[in-house]
Amino acid sequence: MKYVDEFRDPEKARTLTKEIQGLVARIERAKQRPLQIMEVCGGHTHSIFRYGIQQMLPDAVEFVHGPGCPVCVLPMGRVDDCVALAERPEVIFTTFGDAMRVPGSKKSLLKAKADGADVRMVYSPLDALAIARKNPHREVIFFGLGFETTIPSTAMTILQAKAERIGNFSLFCNHITIIPTIKAILDSPDLHLDGFLGPGHVSMVIGTRPYDFIARHYRKPITIAGFEPLDVLHAMWMVLKQIAEGRSEVENQYGRIVSDNGNARALAAIAEVFELREFFEWRGLGSIDHSGLRIRDAYAAFDAERRFPVANLKIADPKACQCGEVLKGVIKPHECKVFGAACTPEMPLGSLMVSSEGACAAYYNYGRIDTTGLRQRKSDKALA
Amino acid sequence: MNNQAAERVTIEQGIRRRSGRVRDASINLAHGSGGKAMRDLIEDVFLGAFDNPLLAAMEDQAVIAIADLARHGDRLAFTTDTYVVDPLFFPGGDIGTLAVAGTVNDLAMSGARPLFLSCAVVLEEGLSVDVLRQVAESMKRTAAQAGVSIVTGDTKVVERGAADKLFINTAGIGVVPRGVTISSGNARPGDAVLVNGHLGDHGTAILIARQLLALEADVASDCQPLGGLVAAMLAAGPNIHCMRDATRGGIATVLNEFAQCSNVAIRIHESRLPLREEVKGACEILGLDPLYLANEGKLVAIVPGNEAGRMLAAMRAHPAGEHASIIGEVTDEPRGVVVLHTGFGGQRIVDMLVGEQLPRIC
Numbered sequence: 001m002k003y004v005d006e007f008r009d010p011e012k013a014r015t016l017t018k019e020i021q022g023l024v025a026r027i028e029r030a031k032q033r034p035l036q037i038m039e040v041c042g043g044h045t046h047s048i049f050r051y052g053i054q055q056m057l058p059d060a061v062e063f064v065h066g067p068g069c070p071v072c073v074l075p076m077g078r079v080d081d082c083v084a085l086a087e088r089p090e091v092i093f094t095t096f097g098d099a100m101r102v103p104g105s106k107k108s109l110l111k112a113k114a115d116g117a118d119v120r121m122v123y124s125p126l127d128a129l130a131i132a133r134k135n136p137h138r139e140v141i142f143f144g145l146g147f148e149t150t151i152p153s154t155a156m157t158i159l160q161a162k163a164e165r166i167g168n169f170s171l172f173c174n175h176i177t178i179i180p181t182i183k184a185i186l187d188s189p190d191l192h193l194d195g196f197l198g199p200g201h202v203s204m205v206i207g208t209r210p211y212d213f214i215a216r217h218y219r220k221p222i223t224i225a226g227f228e229p230l231d232v233l234h235a236m237w238m239v240l241k242q243i244a245e246g247r248s249e250v251e252n253q254y255g256r257i258v259s260d261n262g263n264a265r266a267l268a269a270i271a272e273v274f275e276l277r278e279f280f281e282w283r284g285l286g287s288i289d290h291s292g293l294r295i296r297d298a299y300a301a302f303d304a305e306r307r308f309p310v311a312n313l314k315i316a317d318p319k320a321c322q323c324g325e326v327l328k329g330v331i332k333p334h335e336c337k338v339f340g341a342a343c344t345p346e347m348p349l350g351s352l353m354v355s356s357e358g359a360c361a362a363y364y365n366y367g368r369i370d371t372t373g374l375r376q377r378k379s380d381k382a383l384a
Numbered sequence: 385m386n387n388q389a390a391e392r393v394t395i396e397q398g399i400r401r402r403s404g405r406v407r408d409a410s411i412n413l414a415h416g417s418g419g420k421a422m423r424d425l426i427e428d429v430f431l432g433a434f435d436n437p438l439l440a441a442m443e444d445q446a447v448i449a450i451a452d453l454a455r456h457g458d459r460l461a462f463t464t465d466t467y468v469v470d471p472l473f474f475p476g477g478d479i480g481t482l483a484v485a486g487t488v489n490d491l492a493m494s495g496a497r498p499l500f501l502s503c504a505v506v507l508e509e510g511l512s513v514d515v516l517r518q519v520a521e522s523m524k525r526t527a528a529q530a531g532v533s534i535v536t537g538d539t540k541v542v543e544r545g546a547a548d549k550l551f552i553n554t555a556g557i558g559v560v561p562r563g564v565t566i567s568s569g570n571a572r573p574g575d576a577v578l579v580n581g582h583l584g585d586h587g588t589a590i591l592i593a594r595q596l597l598a599l600e601a602d603v604a605s606d607c608q609p610l611g612g613l614v615a616a617m618l619a620a621g622p623n624i625h626c627m628r629d630a631t632r633g634g635i636a637t638v639l640n641e642f643a644q645c646s647n648v649a650i651r652i653h654e655s656r657l658p659l660r661e662e663v664k665g666a667c668e669i670l671g672l673d674p675l676y677l678a679n680e681g682k683l684v685a686i687v688p689g690n691e692a693g694r695m696l697a698a699m700r701a702h703p704a705g706e707h708a709s710i711i712g713e714v715t716d717e718p719r720g721v722v723v724l725h726t727g728f729g730g731q732r733i734v735d736m737l738v739g740e741q742l743p744r745i746c
Contacts, residue, residue: 001661001664001665001668004664004668008727008728010727010728010729013728013729014729017729049732050726050732051726051728051730051732052726052728052729052730052731052732053728053730054730055730055731056728056729056730229726229728229730230728345738346738364735365733365735365738366732366733366735
């Protein structure tokens with residue numbers, strides 16, 4: 001396929017892998033313990049597993065799968081709120097597909113749908129707006145979810161709804177923003193990250209500048225990366241090169257999409273419609289200041305939280321669930337006590353087991369080849 | 385009785401005996417009542433299309449001579465499947481082609497020669513009779529293509545909303561030739577894994593036909609009966625170890641069943657998977673995996689490694705196997721697992737699908 005196969009060329013991959021081996025041999029630190037590079041974005045996690053990239057790297061480099069899967073960091077209380085909204089008889093509740101399986105404290109949206117709620121899967125918030133136009137006597141709620149990748153399209157939909165004076169459309173806003181979250185992870189005491197692969201599509205919107213503090217203040221190298229397997233390998237090579245040369249900078253591997261300043265129109269639309277919440281609850285990570293967005297007063301008419309009663313209860317994660325430690329890279333998914341036993345993709349206990357971007361689901365679906373003891377995981381060897 | 389009166393009685397009897405015609409444009413509850421309207425519907429729509437002596441007898445059952453069956457082999461294969469596809473019509477087929485090809489294929493995967501089918505329909509009140517005629521016509525065409533007869537049936541009508549337009553159940557019988565034993569548990573290390581052509585066409589065609597996505601692509605369902613191809617394969621080599629048609633759940637599901645039932649590893653190679661560019665593109669955009677997409681005319685076969693070349697040639701010589709490919713091999717370890725060697729040089733597990741494939745957010 002044109003413009004896709006070029007980024008999956010096994011020959012180029014072999015060359016890069018060799019280069020990476022050469023770099024790692026030059027890094028002293030890598031002789032004591034494996035270098036830990038966090039891919040922040042769930043899209044990268046998906047690529048890494050889908051193409052088997054971890055096994056192509058030397059033992060002394062490992063990925064830590066970060067918090068950038070919006071479905072995975074959604075707290076249970078918010079899922080309960082979704083279900084409560086969806087179960088109102090006048091409501092058509094619209095959502096992206098992979099949010100439907102996230103477990104709430106009682107049920108998921110998929111279960112609510114089976115129980116009779118009108119839950120519909122959409123591919124874009126504009127599809128939800130179209131449903132609102134077609135069903136003027138119903139209340140259509142869109143479940144807004146995701147980082148800066150999806151926020152602009154939600155913002156544009158609200159602006160469109162206002163321009164068309166559509167009175168039966170509202171947004172249940174669970175949008176989150178990536179920078180405060182990376183900062184929270186960097187401030188966490190039990191962390192040993194050596195560098196980052198920066199998110200690609202988030203950066204397309206926000207640009208590369210917001211990451212400066214990671215390089216300057218925390219002295220960690222970061223490379224913004226694309227999602228094709230060669231992008232990931234190339235970006236990994238760039239981060240390792242920074243480590244080998246003792247640099248910590250913000251570099252951009254995904255220059256074909258990402259500019260330094262981001263997308264001004266998208267940022268303007270976000271700023272017009274949304275403002276930061278004081279804090280927002282993350283599954284596994286707890287409350288993070290200024291990490292969530294809410295709708296500004298000027299657009300209150302489109303805010304489901306103001307139009308309908310929303311309990312917004314804090315529900316503790318199940319006790320056995322170690323999603324937080326996995327998210328921070330403190331443990332590997334298969335080192336979690338309930339991985340593959342009480343928590344599987346069929347019956348997920350923690351949200352990392354839900355989406356294919358979640359580290360645990362990816363390990364379970366694609367990665368057990370390394371954890372069934374057939375080929376001892378590299379990290380296990382290194383830790384032993 | 386005077387002559388005039390006698391003549392009137394004769395005319396009335398003629399009218400009563402006259403073979404049925406449906407005059408309504410759409411199905412109503414009377415068409416399932418067991419009365420005249422139902423008889424008219426069956427005679428008009430189904431008897432005409434499925435025309436064969438066993439069905440025309442209009443008995444409650446088709447009676448088949450055992451000797452006629454025994455000519456084909458020594459064991460009976462018996463299967464059933466229900467078809468509920470939405471939309472009813474899609475590029476490359478409709479619920480009728482599916483209802484015949486699907487059941488024929490389930491029979492053929494045992495090596496059986498498919499012979500007789502039943503057809504039971506559940507109609508939603510309000511369904512257009514023309515739609516039903518078109519579907520019956522497709523069933524007729526596909527049955528002729530597959531060399532099977534539809535010999536018994538049933539019609540039910542339910543109130544509007546109690547079913548979605550039209551559901552069809554077909555059961556089928558076929559006869560397995562002597563000496564052929566195909567089973568999911570028969571894969572052995574050293575065997576080769578073959579498919580008969582492009583993967584994921586049906587799943588992609590249905591996704592596009594549902595028009596939920598502003599996607600246009602020229603992909604038609606691969607819906608086709610595979611009895612002929614299987615007969616050609618058996619002629620090339622009767623030692624087929626495992627064979628199954630890869631419908632819902634795609635080839636990933638079939639391969640997992642083989643790997644688990646046979647307690648072997650199955651290794652497939654991404655670069656050898658026959659995939660149309662359009663299907664690859666749709667999967668890229670939607671975040672779907674073609675290994676899990678439904679097919680309706682594709683089979684996965686596992687044969688001894690030293691017979692793989694001959695089998696591939698036989699498959700490619702048949703119209704239903706033109707794009708056949710050897711996609712992988714069976715090994716000892718890791719037992720019970722399907723491993724994909726990615727085109728990029730890595731490897732990963734291909735697991736059973738959990739729930740439905742749901743598109744990713746971003």
